[in-house]
Amino acid sequence: MTMSKLTNLKPGDTLPGRDYCPDNVQNFMYSAALWNAHRIHFDMPYAADVEGYPGIVMSGPMLGDWLTQCVIEWLDDVGQMTHLAYSNRKAAFIGETVTSGGRVISVDHDKGTADLEIFIKNEAGEVIAPGTATVTFDKA
């Protein structure tokens, strides 16, 4: 099982993504789990009047978590993620649907590793959180 996934892997293969449309409840629970009281994530008058945002801002590291979900769900317990890098380039707001996805960049069959490109896109198709990950497949 493990080896067949790696054996057949090639650059360009895509990682299935997911749509995420968090509401205020989920965004609140995320901030609460983090213990993050930054007002832009729950206080609409503050977000608009003081920081000039058109909506409640989705937490940046929540988008980062969805990148990890893309990798881990695709990996399906046949290996580990050993490296992750991402950045938040553009804000997304509650009410929007964002989509995760990715593709295989390179495969090292000898080492049993693969480098991945991952992303979160907004509804306009802009990549708002680009990232890369490295996975190591378990030995059969």
Added chain:
Amino acid sequence: MTKDHNQLNMSGADKKHSASTTELLSEELLSHIGRTSAPRTEIVSRREIRKYAIATGWKKKEYLDGDVAPPLFHLPLFWDIVELDQLSPDGVSIDRLLPKFPLEKAMAGGLDIEYFRPIRAGDVLVATRTLTNIYEKSGSQGPIIFYEVVMRVETEAGDLVLTEKTTRLLR
């Protein structure tokens, strides 16, 4: 001042001179590079893993049950907990590892993480944060200050769990 400290300091200064047209970063400010926080120890609880896995919408059972933590669980585990009067009016806690910067509007940043071992319920983990770089670049809308903080997470026995480099921008 250690030798390492001076080397880090010089690399910060080099980047500043190669990339910037303004001079926002004083020698005093750059002298904070190399500063390290006191180690922080936290116990990983099943309840906190479950809260985090549910709030982020995971489908994986071992995360939802709280047995193993999702890859970014160290963010809530080591998020600063301060008293109410230590929050700024925007609800953000002041990071005492950082000096006072001449620019203050925090922009999006990035994370770069290396993983060595998963985090499980019951683990006792120790985190140490180091301010590893400060540099300046000129952007289209004016100067930007970048800073980097490296967090090293280990078990109590000293086994490395992960290292994380955070890069943040100030305008």
